[in-house]
Amino acid sequence: MKHTDTIVVKDLAIGYPGKNSVKVVAEGINDTLRSGYLTCLLGENGAGKSTLLRTLAGFQPAISGTVEVMGKPLQQYREKELATVIGVVLTERTNLQNMTVEELVGMGRSPYTGFWGRLNADDREKVTAAMELVGIAPLSGRMVQTLSDGERQKVMIAKALAQETPVIFLDEPTAFLDYPSKVEILHLLHRLATEMDKTIFLSTHDLELALQMADRLWLMAKGRGVVAGTPEDLAMDGTLESFFTRKGVAFERITGLYRVEPEYHAQVRLKGDATACAMVAKALRRNGILAGSDVESDCTIEALPEGGYKIGKGSESATLAVTMSELLELLQL
């Protein structure tokens, strides 16, 4: 894979200048965003994700350090010029009325249109292409206010595509969406990064999805700056674990994913078919019971080959359960 470094960040400090003192949100940020990659910015609320995005997009000045965009310092760009390099999808919900999807996507052409902002044939072609790429062509005549949140997000992405920028920043594009829509949007963005060699950088709270779909992660935490790498590297060297695990959340190194971790109050030993055992373990974990084939306990559950479960407890006689719900009811621990 050939990727170019589109955005190079050196010793960046971000924050807000106050009257007397500067409020630094994060500092010592050093990394690179590459084309063809979907990079996800993860961090808790208040870690400074939006501030970082706003700084990289040129919406607010950096406190110190440099941001180079396509080999040129960010602050040397004129507004018009920057509009052709970085496109954004923001969290601010636009309260647009009486504007069609096509018109809104067409606004993405503004940096290229003339005095009146009229679209020519070429512009219109690009708008149509952007809508098709995102899969909203059938909505083109719809009024924006009648769209669902997911559709609206896609429209804004199409706008950014119509803007024809090599870099696209998205501030929490998956917030307020249902799960399938989140997955769909991330798939779409990943596809755009790979197929069109775009640099896509987005902030999100959807940890699990980001870990599965991002090519690279930027992790942000208060007082720790930014740590970047592929999800797998960050998983293996323990960075992910140290960033996000806390009471009730465990990081599974095997899968590289986070898991809800309850406090266990009992243990059960499992025997039998592996798939059935995994299901039993999952159901019991939810109920605060640690279960597994390697767990030492005088209570055992055996998944029977003909279906059903046999519950044995010490010297008591074994009881049988047919379904999982029966099992959970019978199991008194």
Next chain:
Amino acid sequence: MILTAASVVLLFFLNLLVGSVAIPAASTWKILTGATGVDPIWQNIILKSRLPQAFTALMAGAGLSVAGLQMQTVFRNPLAGPSVLGVSSGASLGVAFVVLLSGRLAGVALSSIGYMGEVAMTVAAIIGSLAVMLLIMYVSQKVRGNVTLLIIGVMIGYVATAIIGVLKFFSAEEDVRAYVVWGLGSFARVSGGQVTTFVIIMAALLPLSMVLIKTLNLLLLGDGYARNLGLNVKRARMAVIASAGVLVAIVTAYCGPITFLGLAVPHLCRGIFRTSDHRTLMPASMLAGAALALLCNLIARMPGFEGALPVNSVTALIGAPVVAVVLFKRRKEDSGE
């Protein structure tokens, strides 16, 4: 759009035809085309009263509506109108100073000195409103966020009103009356040479406001998106406020504070044309604003009222139901979709 333009033309001629003195259409036409042999009294009525009034209403309606549209877009607030930033309050303050203080200080009731008094009031109104506008523009540089600016504008309006109240309290009764009459708003007060000046200024300003069409369209998306699409939002906001402010200042100076039109017409146009594209809305607001102002002027002058109805009452009485009906109809269509 063609329909709106046609109604402007139609209403313009109706404004010439209808009035307390019945003048046949044929004679009106003769007077307009400059033919001879018409009653000089009729000629006077048409050329010195009805024609200037129609022109004034046309320009004032168009100007206020454009200003209202610009304000609603830049503040993304449907309740914003041309007067929201206190610009028209500034005009009122200017006029109040001249009208109310001249009586006390110079001993001359301004209302009694005719043409010079009129000019003085116009100048005072322009100075007052432009001063407020400059203040607002200065503040807009300092504050972040539209809502803050909007609130500051409203506050300036309150302060101006309060000062006017104090001035009124210390003024002679006939001066207060003159001020109150000015405050009612009228398309008829502008006379003779002043009309020409007003029409020329407006004819220059209105096309100039069209320059901001692309800017306004971008501002619709919100500051963040507008900026990302290459717009200098701060400068754009200043330009729009300046454009709307000057329009309001001029109209208010010549016609007094005309309420309602500027707030209502943009909504009317969005309802009718079902778009938020300013390439349509700007000309549409101009035409619809002109048409509505002419209609109101016509009604205020219907035989029977004898020009006694203040324009502000008519604009609201006629305009409010019209706007309500359009918005209501649109709501029903939207939910039907």
